[in-house]
Amino acid sequence: MDIxxxxxxxxxxxxxxxxxxxxxxxxxVERIYCCGKSxxxxxxxxxxxxxxxxxxxxxxxxxxxxxxMAIDQQACSLTTPVHxxxxxxxGPHSRGVTVQHLLxxxxxxxxxxxxxxxxxxxxxxxxxxxxxxxxxPGRDYAYxxxxxxxxxxxxxxxxxxxxxxLGQTRxxxxxxxxxxxxxxxxxxxxVVPTEVxxxxxxxxxxxxHDESAWVLQDLLTPGSAGLFTTAPDILRFLQVxxxxxxxxxSEAMCDLIVQNYGEPLGKSIGLGFERNQPRYMGSYVSPGTxxxxxxxxxxxxxxxxxxxxxVLLSNSTYPRRKxxxxxxxxxxxxxxxxxxxxxxxx
Numbered sequence: 001m002d003i004x005x006x007x008x009x010x011x012x013x014x015x016x017x018x019x020x021x022x023x024x025x026x027x028x029v030e031r032i033y034c035c036g037k038s039x040x041x042x043x044x045x046x047x048x049x050x051x052x053x054x055x056x057x058x059x060x061x062x063x064x065x066x067x068x069m070a071i072d073q074q075a076c077s078l079t080t081p082v083h084x085x086x087x088x089x090x091g092p093h094s095r096g097v098t099v100q101h102l103l104x105x106x107x108x109x110x111x112x113x114x115x116x117x118x119x120x121x122x123x124x125x126x127x128x129x130x131x132x133x134x135x136x137p138g139r140d141y142a143y144x145x146x147x148x149x150x151x152x153x154x155x156x157x158x159x160x161x162x163x164x165x166l167g168q169t170r171x172x173x174x175x176x177x178x179x180x181x182x183x184x185x186x187x188x189x190x191v192v193p194t195e196v197x198x199x200x201x202x203x204x205x206x207x208x209h210d211e212s213a214w215v216l217q218d219l220l221t222p223g224s225a226g227l228f229t230t231a232p233d234i235l236r237f238l239q240v241x242x243x244x245x246x247x248x249x250s251e252a253m254c255d256l257i258v259q260n261y262g263e264p265l266g267k268s269i270g271l272g273f274e275r276n277q278p279r280y281m282g283s284y285v286s287p288g289t290x291x292x293x294x295x296x297x298x299x300x301x302x303x304x305x306x307x308x309x310x311v312l313l314s315n316s317t318y319p320r321r322k323x324x325x326x327x328x329x330x331x332x333x334x335x336x337x338x339x340x341x342x343x344x345x346x
Contacts, residue, residue, distance in 0.1 A: 299336075
């Protein structure tokens with residue numbers, strides 16, 4: 001297996017200072033690969049215990065997973081209109097938005113939240129829930145942080161608790177994910193920095209990297225970003241998803257998750273997860289494979305057919321974020337291909 005060589009090559013090309021990869025095979029055997037340091041200069045060597053800002057992995061874990069669990073327990077359905085759960089969700093075409101639209105990112109948001117980062121948390125959230133849309137939902141795939149922020153509020157309304165509490169009590173603690181949190185980690189010495197941020201004027205370490213999510217934390221727990229975790233903890237989640245999904249979902253829900261909800265749009269879209277995305281899942285996973293990426297340089301892949309899963313955690317945004325995702329996607333794809341079938345040269 002070429003994973004260590006791929007990681008070393010990526011470090012030499014300055015795609016990230018270091019990375020940790022975790023894999024679980026069809027027999028449940030786990031392996032961890034650590035390479036590089038937390039920073040290019042004077043950084044600590046990365047270990048299995050290194051804690052990363054997992055960015056948009058938050059959209060799945062805990063946000064989508066908690067929503068799917070709520071549906072499983074009949075707290076709502078996929079066709080439940082969002083405005084019946086969140087009365088504040090108003091504006092043109094908003095009444096047609098359902099929970100399924102949130103889970104499949106087919107809500108036609110056109111809000112660039114990055115341009116709202118200098119506003120207050122209340123102003124940002126009010127914009128998200130009251131602006132409305134120029135067209136009806138379900139007609140296009142429109143990936144947007146705002147969608148997951150709304151889903152997070154839906155989850156809170158359905159369960160009657162804050163998202164961070166729900167994540168901890170219903171997912172992280174029960175699954176033994178002892179280093180996973182939606183707060184600043186307690187073990188700051190193990191936290192990997194994400195960026196030298198000119199907007200905040202400091203090195204970002206132990207606080208959410210995404211600017212709008214960082215501002216929103218004054219008001220709520222964003223469902224879009226803010227997850228801090230380790231490779232072993234994500235492997236615990238993958239072990240359950242692959243080999244004991246009944247701990248989280250009914251059999252019917254497991255089948256729903258891997259269906260293609262984007263077929264009418266000519267796309268591959270899972271329920272609460274990304275589905276069949278060769279740009280980072282590579283060429284050798286099975287149809288219906290699910291996963292997620294994070295802007296900081298993270299991703300996970302879960303192939304239920306093969307019973308195999310993988311997580312890569314890195315800080316590719318350090319010391320400065322890179323706007324061309326194709327570079328880190330090459331690494332993601334190479335690592336995933338190496339594990340799922342054969343050697344793959346970076």
